[in-house]
Amino acid sequence: MSDTSEDDNEITFQVKFLGRVEVVRPDGLQILDEAAQRLKTPDEYVPEKTAKKSKVDLFLSLSGIDILENKTKFLLYTCPLSTVSFCALLPSSTKVFGFVARHPAADMNNCMIYSSKKEKSIRGGRDLIVEALRHKNKMLQRENSELKRRLEGQTD
16 A cells, blocks of 8 residues: 655555665665575574565655554654665565665664565556655766766866
8 A cells, every 4th residue: 555645745555564784885686685595594683584574665755765553653764865885675585675775873774574475566566665766866967976076176
């Protein structure tokens, strides 16, 4: 189920949160696949990996991504879109998707993995949220390139 509000430009999805895994690189399908595999392997020392898979509401807006626990509406995570570096569907299962975001206070990247019951497809069967994140990622990469170009021009 997804809703779009024109007042606040927010898209919501109800999905199953599979877990959060710290990753070494901020992008790539291999990172997403490795994170999903790590979630399948129980680890008593990493609570995110052993936590019960729960239904969450994923809110995507121009300011960021908020993940709320479905029943309690407790905010689990918030990720400004500027911290998101990669998003994709899991190649082996199009119902599983994830994104990589830089931790706002630490020098690390986290991969958040989700599962949806059914595909909400647009153009080529891609999940709407993945499309929205890819679009935002491209915009931020362009902005980053422009800022780097300006900075290089100032240092000459």
